[in-house]
Amino acid sequence: AQRVTQPEKLLSVFKGAPVELKCNYSYSGSPELFWYVQYSRQRLQLLLRHISRESIKGFTADLNKGETSFHLKKPFAQEEDSAMYYCALSAINYGQNFVFGPGTRLSVLP
């Protein structure tokens, strides 16, 4: 079965420090991986997807098929990055759409 794990429920870093939010997945096909973010009192929104290979708000994520990981990284965290982050996998071939991880709350301290 398709599964997404995010080992950290809460991650606290100081402003200007590097941040890495971990995501691992299990999927036997070719996955499409996403990171979604939810800022306080806002709706869930797409941050980035692996196929576009973009850097959004300074965040990047590389799909590592060997380690089945899709970790989200930013070299210098900002206070406005504080939010809930969800890793998600698109598993269309199995008749199921998105599989979300449980989420990691990032808190950037001043």
Place this chain on the structure above:
Amino acid sequence: ETGVTQSPTHLIKTRGQQVTLRCSSQSGHNTVSWYQQALGQGPQFIFQYYREEENGRGNFPPRFSGLQFPNYSSELNVNALELDDSALYLCASSLVEGNEQFFGPGTRLTVL
């Protein structure tokens, strides 16, 4: 271009009752997905509708059912409500399956 809207914002029901939640997809989107998000967890896929047909379903019992209308708006119906059905229900629309999903604000359902 209007975003995804959901109604009602929140509601309270009792065990055994039935509930209907509504979603209007973003303009131009033909695919709607529904998710259940329990407190402290990530969204869990319930099902997806594409051109008025169910196009995939997660591990939810048949008492969770849905509809999509010709204008691509959608309903989620839950029969015989249970306490564990208390959650935030999210609707998301996209142009095609697997593409970027745009989420609504959610409906908070409380079952007493």
